Amino acid sequence: QEDAPEEPAELTPFTFMAGYIPQANLPFVGVYVAKEMGYFEEEGLDVMIEHATGGGHLQLVTTGEVQVTTQDAAVLLQRVADPGLPLVSLALIGQRGQQAFAALADSGMETPADWAGHIVGYKGTPPPDLFALLDVFDLTEDDIELVDVGYDPRILTEGRVDVYPLFRSNEPDTIASWGYDITLWDAADYGVPTLGLTYVTSQQTLAEQPEALTGFLRAALRGIEYATENPDEAIEITLTYAGPEADPDHQRFMLESELQDAQSDFTEAYGVGWQTLEQWQSLADMLATYDITVPEDVESVFTTDMLAAIYDVDVDALEAEATATEESE
């Protein structure tokens, strides 16, 4: 590849804020590894890594304090629609949604049809995938008791709720480590379109620093590629961020789970992180079904320019192809 710049003084300062605590979420790992391996420096970037424990990271991106953060694709769509954050997804790392619902195995529940009459938790606002799942089994909100729960799976094991919302790459392993078997339901398994974590920047940064963004993304994707091939090393690097509180086995579980979710037909074809209007549009349509405001112009919410440059994909050709398929139908 290109030569690394000689003088470190020329490095462009750049802030990445991971949308949560330091752990082995794949988009985080890509950045940790890239920083550790010097990929960023090769791109001429001096990347500072921060973590958002609250929800302020999107605000910080819009004000330019942070250049790139991570965000769940569905949430991104919502924030762009309301309150109108000028955000853009640079790459879709999670090709499939992370959310799922869990019950203790000995509750005897097998399908969401069994939820009827039980307490179902949600975090803040009941999510669309919940309603989608209910729809699949011809249940309505009235058939279950909804309660707002925090991010604490002990609520489930201690019996305060029957069905608990969680992240597939995270809590299932934790709960298992406590000696409980669980049953998981993922809306995606029932044909509901879901998407996972993205790298996000602001329109303004996109306009002003396209080279830096491309460099960042290239390095981060290299980091993910490295993690795919060397998960042990990637976990070791991650652990230097995650602190002694983190359990290495758990981090390994998370990484592997998210590596799987990062694969799809699109990534097979074009590379990790690839995103298409089709994916975004079906997600937006699903959200709209449940009265969630989404942007009119879904195309503006993501860009493949950087991905195309990195993977050397001819976007025009793709578009022509897409138009051709559409016409042939």
Next chain:
Amino acid sequence: MTLKITSKMTVKFDNNLLVTIALIVGLLALWEGIVTLQQIPVYIVPAPSRVLTTLFNNLGYFADALLVTVSEALIGLFIGTSVGVLLASLLSLRPNLERGIMTLAVFVKSTPLVAIAPLLTIWLGFGMAPKIILTALLTFFPVLVNVFSGLSRADVALLDTLRSWHASRWEIFWHVRMPGALPYLFAALKISGPLSLIGAVVAEWTGASQGIGKAMWLAYSNLNMPYLFAAIFILAFVGQFVYSITLWLERRFVFWQPVAEA
């Protein structure tokens, strides 16, 4: 002298109310101006006009939420204050317990309660109970410390007089120490009043079901800043109200200290 002050107070009060209103209006205008001129986007800091519109358009929503939060706050404050006063009294009546109880109290107080909030939810469920307990845990400490200070600093001449009558500890406590500690108690209430609101809000923030805290949390996670600030406005207003009530109570109950003029 006394009544003169009272009549002055009325004048002062009116002036003060004007000052307060002028101040608030001025600050809001300044804020509005900055937001408009600097074109600060609504998802960073909303203009007060926008916040107030949101507030009035959703008065019912906020009123319901407020009712829950204020109930939690007031019940928590009541419990916290009672526990604080009782503990302080206990320490005053049984000084050999001081070290032990203060140690425990400082322990409780040094623990960020957010850290154990989830445990409370696990044990007590999703209702008001854990929020009330958190609020009580937050508010008892200022009361305990201040009232205990006040009880300890009772007038030595008065103490001697009651000791000369061989008054019981309890009598000394009730007739000398407690009245003497009232100024400290009211200072503590002025501290704990606003604190109780924060306590209830933060408790709702973590795994809440209802209330202003939940409204704020939702607004925050949706980056709906007008809602967030509307909630903040409400809290600020209620805080003022609670504070004013405390002031009023203080004037009524601590009547024997002539307030000097200079």
Next chain:
Amino acid sequence: MTLKITSKMTVKFDNNLLVTIALIVGLLALWEGIVTLQQIPVYIVPAPSRVLTTLFNNLGYFADALLVTVSEALIGLFIGTSVGVLLASLLSLRPNLERGIMTLAVFVKSTPLVAIAPLLTIWLGFGMAPKIILTALLTFFPVLVNVFSGLSRADVALLDTLRSWHASRWEIFWHVRMPGALPYLFAALKISGPLSLIGAVVAEWTGASQGIGKAMWLAYSNLNMPYLFAAIFILAFVGQFVYSITLWLERRFVFWQPVAEA
């Protein structure tokens, strides 16, 4: 009388230290017993032995974190206390400002500061500054309220004496009001001391980079209870320490009030 009390104090102190230690050990033993007997899983509440082991095995890690947090807390406490004392003094010297400043203070105090934490990051960046500011905002209020109470309740006979000398407001403030308000100041410090720790921790909790708060947040998110409780133990200990220092300072500075026996 005075010295007798002092000599008793020494004895009392030793007794007290023993009581404290006994109490702590007793509570820990009880806790250990319950956890063991009831087989409470470690991810709900860890046994103290487990917590202490974690603590000692990671002493370096916690020490580094503590250093950051304590620095933030102490700087914040210092700023908060200074601002509180200065504002209270200002109100005492210019009473017509009272309503205005107290209104603002209650506003600030009624706002859950966590809600505006991202704004602080936008203005102040990712370093220690926003944590210090949050801590200062949390701690100034008890000091303001208490010290202002103390300044207002100065001995009327002393005030009259200085007024008869036509002492300036400032002289009255400095020679009468301030010394008289010291007991209130120390009570406030006893409240604010532990509060400053919580302030720094909670500030770190939201978008932190370092410190005990970050350690706690990580531990909680990983549901790693031994780490979480180890951090809580540390905070409780530091809280005790800060409290004891305040007590010691109080004894040194408020020397003129004979402490009565009964």
Next chain:
Amino acid sequence: MRVQIDGLNHTFQQRPPLRALDDIALDVESGEFVAMIGPSGCGKSTLLRLVAGLATPTQGMISLDDQPPQQIASEKRIAWMSQQVALLPWRTVRTNIALAQQINPQPKRRSRTVDDLLDLVGLREFEDAYPFTLSGGMQQRVALARTLALGADLWLMDEPFAALDQLTRDQLVVEVLEYWRKLHPTVLWVTHQIQEAVLLANRVLVMTPRPAHIYADVPVDLPYPRDDTSRDFQALVRQLRETIAAGMQFHHDAQNHIQNDGQIR
């Protein structure tokens, strides 16, 4: 109540230590009225506090009816009126007085009603006033009424009339004597007024300057009620004045002597 004091010394343990009482010996019969006169700062108040059981002497014995003061205090048989008027600022004149009786209830025959006491000190009109609206002398009269309200067996009075004018004082002398003769308590009455002492007491103790020592114990064998214009009275006043002066001189010489020996003050 009999008051016996022997070998009583009291030193305040500060730096340097301050010796307030020097080998006080005193035997007061039950029902005696003893006045104490001594220069400012000699140790009179300290002595009363020790007798009241409010402090523990460094050395020596105090017994009240052969019991330690704390015992007698716990039987609520002592009334102590402090030198500063220590009224409860949050109570009216009436409720201040009533509190004393409430905390220290006395058998019927001994106690006077609050109304009675209010009249005695001439403050009926001010029964609902709070202390901070009273003049110095009025406050002191409330404190006096409160002390008398206890109907105790031993009255320890620390300059109870210091803030009063001559006429009020004269009136109260009559009232106090009347009450004393009714209850027959033992009284230790500190005053700076020789006339007052001679009007009231069976004995006048003359104290030296600090450390207080009893320099003279002067019996007053005049019948009650006393006439302060009488020849005997005047003679006694003059004698006491001389005794006091002599006591000062004696002390002064002794002090010089001690100082030359290099002992503590």
Next chain:
Amino acid sequence: MRVQIDGLNHTFQQRPPLRALDDIALDVESGEFVAMIGPSGCGKSTLLRLVAGLATPTQGMISLDDQPPQQIASEKRIAWMSQQVALLPWRTVRTNIALAQQINPQPKRRSRTVDDLLDLVGLREFEDAYPFTLSGGMQQRVALARTLALGADLWLMDEPFAALDQLTRDQLVVEVLEYWRKLHPTVLWVTHQIQEAVLLANRVLVMTPRPAHIYADVPVDLPYPRDDTSRDFQALVRQLRETIAAGMQFHHDAQNHIQNDGQIR
């Protein structure tokens, strides 16, 4: 400093209103020493506070060298000694006295050094003591020293010797007179001791019971230093005692008269 008071009334605005001063008129020449005697609670302290500019009269005129009291106070020419000893508890005896001079610095010729004042009140030994370790009389002497430290043109003294024994009092009378004759301030001196008044003052004002009215203004034309055993002295004391009694009686009659008219007390 000349003190002129005319038509002075003062009523405390409480329920019911309390009339403390009744039509006081007074003209004091510069350098005069005026003693005020009146029954407890009549309004003496109130009058001094008004003259000191610490309160504003309900009605009437007070002028000090033709200026309002507040003006003279702001020129720091007034020394007021309150009835309660109001020492700063956090300051030693010495620094309590020094503070008065620090806040109220006086031209050299008027001021006495703190050492000098400590000697004057006999508390040199206690210069580093804190007030709460002093006896009542010692505290009052510190307050006296502090007041004298101001070297003011007008001394307003509210029972400055109330807590002192006769000998100390006699000594201080000498000291105060000496200092007064040196500075020649105007003095208003409240006391309950007729002897003390006659020893010190050029004039003795006899006040009626509340509301205070000046019942008599008795000149004392005895040369200094005065001998309290002299015939003239004794005669004056006796005369004053009678005047005071008459004042009480007069007031009493007037009160009854007023009460029958149904007016406020």
